Amino acid sequence: xxxxxxxxxxxxxxxxxxxxxxxxxxxxxxxxxxxxxxxxxxxxxxxxxxxxxxxxxxxxxxxxxxxxxxxxxxxxxxxxxxxxxxxxxxxxxxxxxxxxxxxxxxxxxxxxxxxxxxxxxxxxxxxxxxxxxxxxxxxxxxxxxxxxxxxxxxxxxxxxxxxxxxxxxxxxxxxxxxxxxxxxxxxxxxxxxxxxxxxxxxxxxxxxxxxxxxxxxxxxxxxxxxxxxxxxxxxxxxxxxxxxxxxxxxxxxxxxxxxxxxxxxxxxxxxxxxxxxxxxxxxxxxxxxxxxxxxxxxxxxxxxxxxxxxxxxxxxxxxxxxxxxxxxxxxxxxxxxxxxxx
Amino acid sequence: xxxxxxxxxxxxxxxxxxxxxxxxxxxxxxxxxxxxxxxxxxxxxxxxxxxxxxxxxxxxxxxxxxxxxxxxxxxxxxxxxxxxxxxxxxxxxxxxxxxxxxxxxxxxxxxxxxxxxxxxxxxxxxxxxxxxxxxxxxxxxxxxxxxxxxxxxxxxxxxxxxxxxxxxxxxxxxxxxxxxxxxxxxxxxxxxxxxxxxxxxxxxxxxxxxxxxxxxx
Numbered sequence: 290x291x292x293x294x295x296x297x298x299x300x301x302x303x304x305x306x307x308x309x310x311x312x313x314x315x316x317x318x319x320x321x322x323x324x325x326x327x328x329x330x331x332x333x334x335x336x337x338x339x340x341x342x343x344x345x346x347x348x349x350x351x352x353x354x355x356x357x358x359x360x361x362x363x364x365x366x367x368x369x370x371x372x373x374x375x376x377x378x379x380x381x382x383x384x385x386x387x388x389x390x391x392x393x394x395x396x397x398x399x400x401x402x403x404x405x406x407x408x409x410x411x412x413x414x415x416x417x418x419x420x421x422x423x424x425x426x427x428x429x430x431x432x433x434x435x436x437x438x439x440x441x442x443x444x445x446x447x448x449x450x451x452x453x454x455x456x457x458x459x460x461x462x463x464x465x466x467x468x469x470x471x472x473x474x475x476x477x478x479x480x481x482x483x484x485x486x487x488x489x490x491x492x493x494x495x496x497x498x499x500x501x502x503x504x505x506x507x508x509x510x511x512x513x514x515x516x517x518x519x520x521x522x523x524x525x526x527x528x529x530x531x532x533x534x535x536x537x538x539x540x541x542x543x544x545x546x547x548x549x550x551x552x553x554x555x556x557x558x559x560x561x562x563x564x565x566x567x568x569x570x571x572x573x574x575x576x577x578x579x580x581x582x583x584x585x586x587x588x589x590x591x592x593x594x595x596x597x598x599x600x601x602x603x604x605x606x607x608x609x610x611x612x613x614x615x616x617x618x619x620x621x622x623x624x625x626x627x628x629x630x631x
Numbered sequence: 632x633x634x635x636x637x638x639x640x641x642x643x644x645x646x647x648x649x650x651x652x653x654x655x656x657x658x659x660x661x662x663x664x665x666x667x668x669x670x671x672x673x674x675x676x677x678x679x680x681x682x683x684x685x686x687x688x689x690x691x692x693x694x695x696x697x698x699x700x701x702x703x704x705x706x707x708x709x710x711x712x713x714x715x716x717x718x719x720x721x722x723x724x725x726x727x728x729x730x731x732x733x734x735x736x737x738x739x740x741x742x743x744x745x746x747x748x749x750x751x752x753x754x755x756x757x758x759x760x761x762x763x764x765x766x767x768x769x770x771x772x773x774x775x776x777x778x779x780x781x782x783x784x785x786x787x788x789x790x791x792x793x794x795x796x797x798x799x800x801x802x803x804x805x806x807x808x809x810x811x812x813x814x815x816x817x818x819x820x821x822x823x824x825x826x827x828x829x830x831x832x833x834x835x836x837x838x839x840x841x842x843x844x845x846x847x848x
Contacts, residue, residue, distance in 0.1 A: 405751065412752040416825040444753070448829060451745075455837055474734050 411443040411506060419445050426514040429548035433556040441506040446485065446513020452520050453481045457582065460527035480582075485513060488574050495570060499563035501554060511550055518546030519579050526583060535583055543579050547572045681705045688768045688810050698761050698814065706767020709774050710739050713838075716777045717845055735841065742834045743767060750815065750827045757818040766831070769811035773835065776803035777842045788846055796843060804839040808832055 422445055430437055457477040489509045496503050503511075522538040551568040558564045681704050714735035747762040755762075780796045811831050816824045 405748070409752055412749070413754075414826070415822060419826065444749075444826065447749075448833075451830065451833055455833055455840075458837060459840060474738070 408443065411441060414442050414444050418442075422514055423517050426517050426549055427542070427545045429545065430552045430556070433552055435556060436502060437553045437556045439503070439507040439511055439553060441504065442510055443506065443513075446510055446516070449513055449516045449520060450481050450485050453516055453523070454478050456520060456523050456527065457481065460523065484578055485509070485516070488512060488578075492567070492571055492574075495567055496554075496558075499558060499567050500560070501558040501563065501567060503554070503557055511553060515546045515550050515575060518542045519582065522579060523582060539576070539579055539583075543576050547575045550575065677702070677704060681708075684764075684768050685771055688771050692813075698757065698765065701761045701764035703760070703764060703767065706739075706743075706764065706770065709767060709770045710736060713739075713770065713774050713777055713842075716774075716781060717841060735838075738837060738841075739767070739770065742837070746827075746830045746834060749830055750819065753823050753826055754820055755815075755818045755827070757815065762815065765811055765814045766834070769807045769814075769835075770838065772803040772806040772810070773800075773838050773842060776800050776839070777845075780842060780845065781847075784847060800839050800843045804835050807835045811835075 418440075422440060422442075454477050457480070458474065486509075489505070489512045492512065493503070493505050493508045496508065522535070522542050526535040526538060551572055554567050554571060555564050558567055680700065680702060684702075684705055714732045717735050718731050743763050743766040746766060747759055750757065750762060751759070776799050779799050783792050783795055783799075786792065808828070808831060812824075812828050815831070816827060819827050
């Protein structure tokens with residue numbers, strides 16, 4: 290704080306007009322908050338030194354100009370130097386500081402609003418459209434010679450990811466094993482969002498390598514809607530516990546949504562090898578994720594149950610269950626009865 | 632600028648006026664008066680505002696009192712009390728109640744933020760903090776449900792207690808969702824209400840699930 294002060298004070302001999310001129314040039318040189326955002330270095334401790342530096346540079350330029358006139362006006366300036374010099378320098382520093390703070394606040398507010406507005410067009414949907422897209426995500430397209438249209442929308446996928454998180458919680462929550470409830474919640478959110486964002490990015494990268502015509506938002510949207518099959522499967526199989534039922538759902542429901550995503554990707558790719566790479570990877574990741582969701586979380590909780598109670602419980606009840614033991618018993622017996630009659 | 636060469640200000644038009652802006656009749660004394668009042672008055676005024684909003688939530692009518700003067704005292708109190716009540720379950724196990732408190736807190740506040748952002752992106756006219764205020768206050772029925780569940784569990788855990796708790800939690804969950812929908816859905820374009828209601832439904836569903844599956848040890 291002292292160093293720029295004395296430097297500014299020393300340079301105030303340039304005359305009052307030059308001082309005010311320097312201040313204005315600084316404002317115009319800084320530009321608007323929008324343009325300056327890229328150059329703004331928020332990590333610097335205080336931009337006071339930057340202000341001081343800029344002032345020094347400008348003062349040096351002006352001094353060279355003013356030296357020609359300084360000879361004539363020096364006597365007058367000599368009287369003014371004491372009062373006007375100090376007041377001008379202090380006022381300039383205060384004004385600079387306020388301008389810095391204001392600029393920082395304005396750019397922060399601007400970036401916050403800009404971020405929301407960037408996403409706005411992707412949320413421009415109607416409920417009818419969302420429902421139609423949900424149902425379409427289970428229907429494989431037949432025409433793969435013509436690039437299929439993908440809606441670049443983020444509302445449906447985001448809601449599906451949150452629904453998947455809720456379903457995972459519903460499946461994992463248990464009252465007997467109260468340990469690690471916090472980490473189970475964190476894992477659920479991390480898994481679902483990680484899958485959606487991570488696999489989308491990976492597939493986008495592969496699509497870039499294989500020259501497929503698809504954008505990042507479309508990839509996010511496609512994969513997100515593919516999670517609809519996962520949601521249905523997990524919702525059913527977390528309540529009715531038959532491994533064979535799960536495998537049937539895995540093949541049928543998971544397979545349908547995979548076929549749809551694969552068909553859409555194939556329609557947008559040229560070349561057999563590229564099509565094979567893209568579709569093989571997507572199908573493998575999609576189906577394996579469903580397997581993982583069903584079995585891995587059971588294993589986690591089964592491991593905990595084992596350490597707590599030992600292998601005393603019969604196999605079908607060794608699942609993350611909760612107080613709805615009543616409801617699961619009812620559902621299990623109903624499903625068994627239906628299976629027997631079929 | 633050749634075209635402007637013959638522009639001149641005629642001597643008849645006065646270039647003068649008042650440069651001082653008259654000070655508004657709303658004098659600063661009115662603002663300072665709330666600083667001079669006793670602390671009891673301030674606290675009581677805030678408590679009355681919070682209490683009025685609680686009543687608005689329990690009997691949701693289409694009034695805009697919740698929206699106009701938003702405050703986050705009520706949501707904070709409800710969130711903390713709900714998190715404290717949900718914590719007692721693991722007091723005896725090796726794990727301390729830490730993660731559960733933080734988990735409830737984080738779920739409620741981040742869930743509310745996500746729903747608010749979603750409704751703003753869908754074209755809602757409500758402001759950020761107004762929406763947070765409404766969502767926080769509508770957790771009140773679920774807090775009441777938690778209280779009832781704890782009382783029921785004091786009598787013992789069994790099938791009957793589970794059924795009672797299920798009914799109470801489902802009823803309160805419906806009440807919460809309806810109450811928040813009554814306030815928030817009005818600020819949306821009419822054909823998109825379902826898109827805004829669904830995340831609210833999910834949010835209260837997760838909280839209700841945490842309440843229903845709570846058992847003390």
